[in-house]
Amino acid sequence: DADGLTLDIWLRKKRDTQAAYAFLKRLHKQFGQPRVIVTDKAPSIGSAFRKLQSNGLYTKTEHRTVKYLNNLIEQDHRPIKRRNKFYRSLRTSSTTIKGMETIRGIYKKNRRNGTLFGFSVSTEIKVLMGILA
Incomplete structure (x- = not known):
């Protein structure tokens, strides 16, 4: 998003196009219509985006595929992209990656606010879940 946080x-x-279509549709349902979407130049994403536009979603959204705009996004999740021996199935890898991204998102939010010292993962998770810390 505009603040540099990973949406999903x-x-x-x-x-493929079907996977990109489902992902973009899910993003629209969760976050609404953005002004701009920046992606890589994969043909499946462009095809899915045009299909969604013809169905009435993302009508006022600009789709940008400029290489240099996407570099920031790619560098953000570079540590997660490497293969890991613990990723035995798609389910375990998905669960692991979502957990890692949650922790990274909390850290990025605190780093941006300047509250790096005193950061506690367990406290942040309790706050997110509504448990008294």
């Missing part, structure tokens, strides 16, 4: 991650076996 969806791990699929195939990177």
Whole structure:
């Protein structure tokens, strides 16, 4: 998003138009219509985006595929992209990656606010879940 936070991650076996369509539709349902979407130049994403526009979603959204705009996004999740021996199935890898991204998102939020010292993962998770700390 505009603040540099990751909106969502969806791990699929195939990177086809159907997967991109479902992902973009899910993002629209969760966050509404953005002004601009920046993605890589994968043809499946462009095809899914045009299909959603013809169905009435993302009508006022601009789709940008400029390489340099996407570099910041790619560098953000670079540590997660490498293969890990613990990723035995799609389900375990998806769960692991979502957990890692949650912790990274909390850290990025606190780092941006300048509250790096005193940061506690357990306290942040309790606050997010509504448990008294």
